[in-house]
Amino acid sequence: MGQFDYGIDPIVITRVAKEIIELIRLDVQVAVVIGGGNIFRGAGLAQGGMDRVTGDHMGMLATVINCLALQDAIEREGQYCRVMSALKINQVCEDYIRRRAIRHLEKGRVVVFAAGTGNPYFTTDSAASLRATEINADLMLKATKVDGVYDSDPALNPDAKLYKKLTYDQVLGDKLSVMDATAIVMCRDNKIPLRVFNMFNQGDLKRIALGEDVGTSVVSE
Numbered sequence: 001m002g003q004f005d006y007g008i009d010p011i012v013i014t015r016v017a018k019e020i021i022e023l024i025r026l027d028v029q030v031a032v033v034i035g036g037g038n039i040f041r042g043a044g045l046a047q048g049g050m051d052r053v054t055g056d057h058m059g060m061l062a063t064v065i066n067c068l069a070l071q072d073a074i075e076r077e078g079q080y081c082r083v084m085s086a087l088k089i090n091q092v093c094e095d096y097i098r099r100r101a102i103r104h105l106e107k108g109r110v111v112v113f114a115a116g117t118g119n120p121y122f123t124t125d126s127a128a129s130l131r132a133t134e135i136n137a138d139l140m141l142k143a144t145k146v147d148g149v150y151d152s153d154p155a156l157n158p159d160a161k162l163y164k165k166l167t168y169d170q171v172l173g174d175k176l177s178v179m180d181a182t183a184i185v186m187c188r189d190n191k192i193p194l195r196v197f198n199m200f201n202q203g204d205l206k207r208i209a210l211g212e213d214v215g216t217s218v219v220s221e
Contacts (some may be wrong), residue, residue: 016190167219
């Protein structure tokens with residue numbers, strides 16, 4: 001959304017695209033999972049009385065819109081990109097097929113995973129954890145609006161403490177707001193390291209790829 005209350009900010013999506021391309025030029029394979037909350041939140045409308053499954057399907061379609069926008073921004077910068085959807089919508093993007101996704105990555109293309117897991121009741125965080133597991137990712141990144149994981153909401157508590165390193169069991173035990181429990185357990189059980197960082201700090205994505213200690217690191221042990 002950038003500075004908007006709704007929709008897609010062209011300035012933000014262009015900056016994100018350029019930062020992703022910087023990683024490709026470092027020979028890093030990059031896959032992206034995008035939510036749809038800037039357009040539609042299924043869980044929110046479900047609380048207002050809408051059928052949860054219908055709301056979640058609408059939310060999945062919102063992610064497809066965001067993924068196509070990112071694909072366009074990346075390709076305008078001269079980099080190949082493929083959108084792969086968990087819902088069949090192959091007039092606008094590819095169906096998600098694990099082996100094909102891995103092949104795209106091996107060829108140096110950015111892969112953008114749309115429509116979450118394709119199932120209601122699962123968050124975008126769970127979709128990211130699932131896809132990271134399926135493609136054997138070396139690292140999962142969680143882009144947020146803050147500099148990492150805090151012991152309380154830094155927007156409400158100016159004395160909130162930033163954690164630099166956590167274990168998944170600490171996150172679950174202390175009920176820290178990182179990702180939903182399903183996503184955390186999937187990363188923990190498959191030993192995928194997680195790093196939480198602020199997507200609005202320009203250059204942090206590249207710094208993480210170069211091994212710098214940015215944001216909060218979450219590991220299995």
